[in-house]
Amino acid sequence: MELDIREPEGRISKKAVTVWRLSNTIGHGITLLVFAGLIIAGSRFGWWDWAMTVLWVFGGLTALSAVYSVFIEPVILQRTWRYGADEEFVKLRHGVITVQHQTVPMTKVQYVGLEQGPLLRKFGLYTLTVGTMGSNHSIPALPEQEAKEFRNRIARLAKIREEDE
Amino acid sequence: MENRRMHPGRIILALYELIKNSAIVFIFLFVLRRGSDAGWVVAGRWIFIAAISISILNIILSWWRTTYRLEADSVQIDSGVFSRKHRNVPFRRVQNVNRQVPAVLRLFGLTSLTLETGADGEDASVKFPAVTKAEAARIEEALDGYRRERMEAARAVPGTESVEGEASEIQEPLPEKARTVHFTAQLKDVLKASFLSFSFIALIPVLATVYSNIDDFIDIESRAEGFLSFLAGSGFVMSITIALFALAAIAFGIIRTYLKYGRYIISSDDERIYIRRGVLTEQSLSVRKKNVQAIQITETPIKRLLGLAEAKLVTVGSFEDNLEDISSLYPFLPKQRAVELVGELLPDVRLLDGMERLPKAALTVRMLRFPWIAVIGTIALYFWRPEFPYVPDWPFLAAALFSFTYLLRYFDYRNTRYAIRGPLVQFRKGGLWRETFLTRREKVIEASASQSWLQKRFGVATIGTTNRAKPVHVEELKDLPGAAAEQFDRWYTERNPELIPAGKEAEPWKTLQSES
Structure with a gap:
């Protein structure tokens, strides 16, 4: 039974799927290469059996998680991401296996920022970060126009202060 | 000026x-x-x-x-x-x-x-x-x-x-302003505190430090050996020595506790709460009632047996060493008294009774969760196979680990309660150590609700609050009914704090500049 919490409307860019696929391929690819190198070295130089077993087990697990995080996760994650802000709250909802709903009062927002790594730049996307007193939350992969509008909106709304500070 | x-x-x-x-x-x-x-x-x-x-x-x-x-x-x-x-x-x-x-x-x-x-x-x-x-x-x-x-x-x-x-x-x-004194530590409180905090054990590290410091300069090892063999020679001398040592340890513990918790006074006026303690070194805290972010009540297993509890004010400032527990409302109060004290000090906060229990489905979810620690522990035991005298074989240890894990889960399920009422939210949880957390809606700086795949199957969810403190205080309550999580979300979005209009903050600066 799903939670009946009114979710925000905003969606992140469809291109996020490609970006995540690329970055996960690179990340997992490097890890797999390291494992492959170790396994080859191990069989050449006759390492202990238990070390080889451990390498095969962890290598296998990495390969499985690579399949999941390259082919399956990006699609679902992109589809399930929602963000939004009204006068009073910034709301986020995301998650594949565990669905997270987050509510941050506008008055508690300390800063908003945009970030762009090389991959995101290639696709013209931005990551928006909302920082509060205690933590920060990121909305990944927003198109430039939306990212800037949303940032300005939050920056304007977050000007109000609470009595207790 | x-x-x-x-x-x-x-x-x-x-x-x-x-x-x-x-x-x-x-x-x-x-x-x-x-x-x-x-x-x-x-x-x-x-x-x-x-x-x-x-x-x-x-x-x-x-x-x-x-x-x-x-x-x-x-x-x-x-x-x-x-x-x-x-x-x-x-x-x-x-x-x-x-x-x-x-x-x-x-x-x-x-x-x-x-x-x-x-x-x-x-x-x-x-x-x-x-x-x-x-x-x-x-x-x-x-x-x-x-x-x-x-x-x-x-x-x-x-x-x-x-x-x-x-x-x-x-x-x-x-x-x-007129201050009301709510609590003054009496002699019996100090005695209770000294036994419950096991302060008498503290004599051992102190002795060890003294010993090793002296040993750097004078070789007492050889002298001590002679002394020990003298003790071992006679059962009578030995038992007297042990008795003396025990007395010394207790006396030391009481004095130490008295120096720290003696003259513990909790008072308040309209605006602030004052906590002071200490005999030689005096420590005190004064906090605005409005700046108290939350209340935390902790019951350790021993305190639970004796019906005691420690109520603590969650505040924002960080404290230097030796001061971190100054925001405690005396750690060894009878639970009822601790609850009353919170009510007296903070009129707009009241501990809620009649909290809700978790549904049966929560127990199922908790029992189904993968027992990571027990499984990893068992694997480690399987490879390590500890062999010590009086320690049973590894399968027994693994079985004990599993039963302990599941027993704790059951206790935690039994202990967990929650209440979302008016402007307040209150959680209680914990297997052996029990903790109650209470805060007002305006003090919660972030709220979250989440639902894992397993929780979804059984219609339960997790909610969480974040409060200002250093570091931030994050509280989470797992496996409450989905409807309650939805209610929590609505409750939070009805938050209605006092607002300062934008630009108001800048005003005092104008007067400042004109002065200087």
Whole structure:
């Protein structure tokens, strides 16, 4: 039974799927290469059996998680991401296996920022970060126009202060 | 307003600390090696004298060069002997005030005062290491005056300002407000505290430190061995020694507890809560009721057996060492009394009774969760196979680990309660250690609700709150019914705190500039 919490409307860019696929391929690819190198070295130089077993087990697990995080996760994650802000709250909802709903009062927002790594730049996307007193939350992969509008909106709304500070 | 220096007692305090820290080196160089004229000892003495002289000079100069000034809305501090540093700490950032009065300062009738802000890093607090009590009161009054003025300004019609009124209010000491004393530690409280905190065990590390320190200089090992064999020779002498040691340990524990928890007084007035404690070193905290972010009540297994509990105020400021538990409302109170105390101190917070229990489905979910620690522990046991006398074989250990894990889960399920009512939310959880957490909606700076795949199958969810503290206080309650999580979400979005209109904050600066 799903939670009946009114979710925000905003969606992140469809291109996020490609970006995540690329970055996960690179990340997992490097890890797999390291494992492959170790396994080859191990069989050449006759390492202990238990070390080889451990390498095969962890290598296998990495390969499985690579399949999941390259082919399956990006699609679902992109589809399930929602963000939004009204006068009073910034709301986020995301998650594949565990669905997270987050509510941050506008008055508690300390800063908003945009970030762009090389991959995101290639696709013209931005990551928006909302920082509060205690933590920060990121909305990944927003198109430039939306990212800037949303940032300005939050920056304007977050000007109000609470009595207790 | 004029610049002021710390009381010259600051120099005495710093000198005392210098002596305390360098005493061992002094004893070593000038007492134990007094006859020696080895090169390194002689060089060491000269270096020591030089270092001490520089430190003393530095202490005096830095006292001379450190000044502070109270403004209408902030405190300005200038410090630094050569490179000057200016700090401006707005009063609105100050969350609570604490004092730590070591015995040395008390001899001179002085006190130290620390203003804690919510900021991070080294500028998080402003410390006045030695000021007279009257001056400390003046600083606190300046804080209160500023706050009152701001509250009134918020209430008054915008546009009607009274700059004159503000200034005079701060200079004149305000009339003493009536304080209510809520709790004073009696002798029986101290005795209870000393046994419950196992303070008598503390004698052992103290003895060990003394022993190893003496052993560095004098070879007592061989003497001790002779003494031990003498003891072992006679059962009578042995038992008397053990009895004496036990007595000494208990006496030591009681004295130690008395020095820390003795003269524990909790009081309050309309605005603030005051906690003070300590006999030789006096520690105190004064926190605005409005700045208390949450209440936490902890019951350890022993305290639960005896019906005791510790209530703690969650506040924003961070505390230096030895002070971290100053926000506790006496750790060894009967639970009922602790609950009443919270109600007396914070009129707008009341511990809720009749909390909801978790549904049966929560127990199922909890039992189905993968027992990571037990499984990893079992794998480790399988490979390690510990073989010690009196320790059973690994399968028994693994079985014990699993049953302990599941038993704790069951206890936790039984103990967990929650209530979302009016402006308050309250959680209780814990298997053996039980913890109750209570906060107001306005104090929650972030709320979350989440649902894992497993929880979704059974219609339960997790909710979480984040409160200001250092580091932030995150509280989570797992496996409450989905409907309750939805209710929690709605409850939070009805949050309605007092707001300060944008731009209001900038105003005091205008008056400041015109003054200077």
